[in-house]
Amino acid sequence: MAALNVLLALLTSSKMYLSQAEMSDKYSAFTPFSVMLGETIYELHKCLCLALNENSVQVLIQCLKCLSVLIQSTPYNRLKPGLLSKVIRNVKVFIKHKDATVQVASLIVLGCALASEPVVPETKQAFLKQTFKYSVKQPKTDKSQKQEKETYSDDDFEYVNFSSDEESCVIGKDLECSGCKKDISWLLQVCLNNLGINGEESQQAVAVPVKLESLQVISSMTRNYFQSLMAPHFSLITEALVASLNDKSQGIHIHLHAGRTVDFIGQRMSSYFNSKGHTL
Known part of the structure; x- marks a missing residue:
């Protein structure tokens, strides 16, 4: 620690x-x-x-x-x-x-x-990407050690020790909910679930800090991935923001963060339409 x-x-x-x-990868004297x-x-x-x-x-x-x-x-x-x-x-x-x-x-x-x-x-x-394949690091033989180079490969990087089945329980269940599209980002889907949109997970109590950070993640997503990750699912995002703005049980903090997210999305939409030669 x-x-x-x-x-x-x-x-x-x-x-x-x-x-x-x-x-x-270039070798030099120093x-x-x-x-x-x-x-x-x-x-x-x-x-x-x-x-x-x-x-x-x-x-x-x-x-x-x-x-x-x-x-x-x-x-x-x-x-x-x-x-x-x-x-x-x-x-x-x-x-x-x-x-x-x-x-x-x-x-x-x-x-x-x-x-x-x-x-x-x-x-x-x-x-x-919805699923990942986790590779298990195999013990190296003398032959493989001789062939190993100083460059880094995917096998050099060990992963957290959990199975792909555990991960499918985390993400896969959410993607089967009604109204979800298969190509939606798993991170966006989790944030929407945390905000009470879609899936059985949304019916469970979600801590206020988790909701606030979910709104922050959506705000961060507008910066570089608005068109690719957010635009196809704008109706769900709008529903989540409306629910957050109308939520009276979580205090003013959820309203402030939701309003800030709306501001980020509005600015990004404005710049997007301006770049396309359109006006709002």
Whole structure:
């Protein structure tokens, strides 16, 4: 726990120079500092994802906090593809954790992934993909060790130790609800469920912080993925926002966050129509 606290402080104060990180397959007489940063960032992603196996809720929350700051500091466009999608893959299961604080922390991580810039194509695919295949790391033989190169591959990255069946229980059940489209982003669907739209999950009590963070995720989605992830399901999003604005049982906070989300969507719609030469 103490190590995670120190790591969080280091990452928070290191955003400026971590943005210079890169990875290269070219061999040279010396290793540039930017490449060393890239390798360090890769190892941090790997270790933090492995740390998500922790049973302690406090440690798990701190790991998720570190991941959210790390995502904000990482220039994924200068690193090898697949790094961000692996983080999304590992964090995905925690959005339905029994502890509401863990749910909020995982939604924050995914919101940071949505807001990451420059945008990398793998992010959209990771949020649209409904199921993931989890590979089991096999023990290496002497022959495979000799053939191993210093470049990173998908097998180098170990995933959180849970089965694909567990994940299908989290996401698959929601996608079978009436009115849901098969191509809807699983993250958007979970946020809508948290706000009381569709599915059996919406009938259960959802903690206020989870609802607030779900609205924040939808706001983050407008920044880079309005047309691809949100526009096809605008009627459901509108229904969720109306329900949040009319919800009198959760206090003023839900109204403020819902209004802020409406503002984000309105600004994005305005810029979209202006770019197309239309007027509202």
